[in-house]
Amino acid sequence: MVRAVVTGAAGFLGGALTHALRRQGADVVALDVRRAPGVVQADISRPGDWERALDGAELVIHAAAVGTGGVAELTPVRPGRAGAPLRVPGAEVRRVTLGGTAALLDAAARAGVARFLHLSCVDVLPLVAPRGSERAEAGLVGGPLVDETAPVGLTGDARADALAAAEQAVGSAAAHGLGATVMRIGDAYGPRAGRWTLWPVLLMRAGRFVLVDGGRGVLSPVHVDDVVAAVTAVAAADRAAVAGEVLHVTGGEQVSAAEFFGYYSRMLDLPSPRSVPGRLVEAVDAWDRVRALGAGRLATPRSSAPAGAGPESEALELAGTAAVAAPPGVAPPTSVPGRPAGALVRDLGARLVAGVDPRARVDLGALGLRELTRDAGFSISRIGRLAGWSPVVSLADGMNRTESWLRERGLLGVQEPSRRG
Numbered sequence: 001m002v003r004a005v006v007t008g009a010a011g012f013l014g015g016a017l018t019h020a021l022r023r024q025g026a027d028v029v030a031l032d033v034r035r036a037p038g039v040v041q042a043d044i045s046r047p048g049d050w051e052r053a054l055d056g057a058e059l060v061i062h063a064a065a066v067g068t069g070g071v072a073e074l075t076p077v078r079p080g081r082a083g084a085p086l087r088v089p090g091a092e093v094r095r096v097t098l099g100g101t102a103a104l105l106d107a108a109a110r111a112g113v114a115r116f117l118h119l120s121c122v123d124v125l126p127l128v129a130p131r132g133s134e135r136a137e138a139g140l141v142g143g144p145l146v147d148e149t150a151p152v153g154l155t156g157d158a159r160a161d162a163l164a165a166a167e168q169a170v171g172s173a174a175a176h177g178l179g180a181t182v183m184r185i186g187d188a189y190g191p192r193a194g195r196w197t198l199w200p201v202l203l204m205r206a207g208r209f210v211l212v213d214g215g216r217g218v219l220s221p222v223h224v225d226d227v228v229a230a231v232t233a234v235a236a237a238d239r240a241a242v243a244g245e246v247l248h249v250t251g252g253e254q255v256s257a258a259e260f261f262g263y264y265s266r267m268l269d270l271p272s273p274r275s276v277p278g279r280l281v282e283a284v285d286a287w288d289r290v291r292a293l294g295a296g297r298l299a300t301p302r303s304s305a306p307a308g309a310g311p312e313s314e315a316l317e318l319a320g321t322a323a324v325a326a327p328p329g330v331a332p333p334t335s336v337p338g339r340p341a342g343a344l345v346r347d348l349g350a351r352l353v354a355g356v357d358p359r360a361r362v363d364l365g366a367l368g369l370r371e372l373t374r375d376a377g378f379s380i381s382r383i384g385r386l387a388g389w390s391p392v393v394s395l396a397d398g399m400n401r402t403e404s405w406l407r408e409r410g411l412l413g414v415q416e417p418s419r420r421g
Helices: 014-022 049-054 088-110 133-138 159-175 194-205 224-236 257-267 278-294 311-321 341-351 383-388 395-408
Strands: 002-005 027-032 059-061 115-121 179-184 187-189 221-223 246-249
Touching: 002 014, 014 027, 014 341, 027 224, 049 088, 049 341, 059 088, 059 194, 059 224, 088 115, 088 159, 115 159, 115 224, 159 179, 187 194, 187 224, 194 395, 221 224, 221 395, 224 383, 224 395, 246 383, 257 383, 257 395
Parallel strands: 002 027, 002 059, 059 115, 115 179, 179 246, 187 221
Antiparallel strands: none
16 A cells, blocks of 8 residues: 655645545545645644654655645635735745745655655746737747746746745755656646636626736646646656656646636626736736735735836836726726826826725736736646656536536536426
């Protein structure tokens, strides 16, 4: 019987992997900072008794994360009421994502763990074409795919940069003999997925979700069942073949954001979300940061700011080229050719002074511009070659499974009673 340790076991992917391993007969020690049935409460970013759980373990799957917009970070979503995901400070993201990974790697090395699978995210790659460029305008669905050799650089996003630093720590541990592998997960959706399922669905029901720049960004969705199968395949692969490797995990399909979110709007029997310019979303994010600063609780930004620019100056700069959405029945200000930037600034200021919070009408939930404006998809040929895995859940099939789960839980409306006879 395989003995495994899974971190983040109360979360979306960690929970799915824990259940799958237990169904396969593995002896799983499930760790998470949150309480949950069958889960041992532990903070892996701090020394503690949890380290003993690694003694005798053959496999460690590291799925713990914060600031990902998971179910634990959901906040109330109501029509006409401003809101946003629970904001996790950048220092906390770094403490858990980087510090927790380093502590777990050290404990795994001391315990002699044979295999260490680190779940990362494709967001570590800066795949955003300059706004207004021909590539950004056209989108590149069906275009060239980015493989694991692409350079990872600073993005300005605390979550993505912490994930990139954690990947480097895993690579260093692998170079020193730990059988560690980085698995970069694509846009994981399905039952219990916060970022790519629950947030969009709840925001669409409230009339607040929007498409950015017409929804032309390239997404790489992967159903949770395929993620579980991929991790299982890598865990069973030849250790020498996968140790020290970085492997992409997606569903093998690149689709536009408009196509992906269109599935949810059809499930809800709602029209497609309206489109807003990316600069408008940047302005709303900047206002969030100004408001947080004024309240003494500045949180992690979801859009990168120019080096040295403060949130107030960024908000004013962005307000000159973007409009804040107005409440129902009031037309929002729009960018008019030849209109002075000062007029748009006044439009923005007037609405904020009037108490109109843009989050009541324009909200991406836990998603940010970087995820929704990518200009390329990701190659999965390496994981197929080294671990023999390939996705089996098409987007259409995965969305059917997701719809069934959402409907069972009343998130799409009242389920139609079964008919007999």
